[in-house]
Amino acid sequence: MQPYVLSLKTLFEQNANPAQAAPMKKYMRDQFDYLGIKTPLRVALQNKFIKENGLPPLDELDSISRDLWGLPQREFQYAATSLIGRLENKLEPEFITTLEYLLVTKSWWDTVDTLAGHTVGTHFKRFPKVREKYLKEWRKADNFWLRRTALLFQLGYKKDTNFDLLCEIIHENLGSDEFFINKAIGWALRQYAWTDPKPVKKFVKATKDLHPLSRREALKNIGE
Numbered sequence: 444m445q446p447y448v449l450s451l452k453t454l455f456e457q458n459a460n461p462a463q464a465a466p467m468k469k470y471m472r473d474q475f476d477y478l479g480i481k482t483p484l485r486v487a488l489q490n491k492f493i494k495e496n497g498l499p500p501l502d503e504l505d506s507i508s509r510d511l512w513g514l515p516q517r518e519f520q521y522a523a524t525s526l527i528g529r530l531e532n533k534l535e536p537e538f539i540t541t542l543e544y545l546l547v548t549k550s551w552w553d554t555v556d557t558l559a560g561h562t563v564g565t566h567f568k569r570f571p572k573v574r575e576k577y578l579k580e581w582r583k584a585d586n587f588w589l590r591r592t593a594l595l596f597q598l599g600y601k602k603d604t605n606f607d608l609l610c611e612i613i614h615e616n617l618g619s620d621e622f623f624i625n626k627a628i629g630w631a632l633r634q635y636a637w638t639d640p641k642p643v644k645k646f647v648k649a650t651k652d653l654h655p656l657s658r659r660e661a662l663k664n665i666g667e
Contacts, residue, residue, distance in 0.1 A: 447499055448510040451492055455480060455518055458488055467517075474551050475517040485518055489525060498529055505541045512548060520549060524557045531562045536570045539577055543589075550588040552623060559592040564599050582612050587621050594627040601638045609635065610646055617652045628653070629660020640665040 444452075455478055464479030471477075480488070499507045504527065511523035523545070527534075542563055546555055567574035578596075581589040593612050597604045613628050636643040647653060647661050 444510050445503060445507050447496065447503070447507055448514075450496065451489075451511075451522060452514065452519070454488055454492055455485075455516075455522070458484065471517065471551065471553070475520075475549070476515050478516045478518050480518050482521075485521060486525075489522055493529075499526060501530065501533060501535070504530060504534075505538065508541055508545065512545060517553075520554050524554055524562075527562050528557070531565045532569070534562075534566060534569075536566075536573050539566060539570075539573050542566065543577070546588055546592055547586050550586075555588050555591060556595065559595040560598040563592055564596045567596055568600075568603075582615060587619075587624055590616060591623055591627045594624070594631050598631065598634050604635050604638065606635060606639075606642055613646075613650075613653075613657075617650070617654075619654070622656070625654040625656045626660065628657040629663075632657070632661035633663055636661065636665045 458478075458480055460479035460481075462479065463481060464477040467477040467479060467481075468475065508523045508527060511519040511526075514520075527542075542558060546558060546563075567578065578593055582593040584590055590612075594609070594616070597609060609631055613631070616624050616628060619625060632643050632647065643661060644665065644667075647658055653661075
């Protein structure tokens with residue numbers, strides 16, 4: 444385990460709160476164990492740690508991220524996504540292999556959505572060839588978390604959103620009974636509706652096979 448990770452692990456464990464750990468685990472449907480460090484304290488601890496130790500060197504970020512991902516408590520995965528997010532504008536194209544590993548390992552909406560809507564979106568913007576290669580694979584993947592990422596990576600693009608591409612990927616997922624796919628479809632449409640509601644309304648109206656959950660989410664802020 445990287446010394447950087449060992450030091451951060453010690454800091455987090457010193458601030459563990461078992462009384463809070465149980466309800467945090469329950470909230471996440473018992474998917475993961477927790478130290479019981481709520482978000483404001485975790486962020487403060489990590490900020491203090493970074494101030495004292497700096498951010499990881501880029502050539503160690505892969506191993507540090509994987510070390511943090513391998514620890515049982517969920518706060519360490521949150522720490523990894525935070526570190527990656529701080530460095531997302533400096534990542535090399537090859538870091539996509541790390542991101543893919545994190546997306547399909549210990550997958551749940553909390554980490555997948557953070558990576559998809561931020562770091563993956565940034566990475567795909569910076570490296571179009573990476574986007575072309577991996578999006579082609581992810582949008583057809585058996586792993587629905589990768590397909591969710593393909594639906595969500597443009598969340599922060601606003602006017603730069605390729606709406607036609609989004610619609611294509613949505614059509615590829617119509618008929619799914621997976622909650623996290625149908626929710627993502629609605630979320631992606633709702634997010635773009637803040638920028639341009641007309642094509643979203645038109646798409647929802649024209650897409651008869653759109654799941655009711657997706658339809659409801661898409662129109663939540665703009666109405667029928």
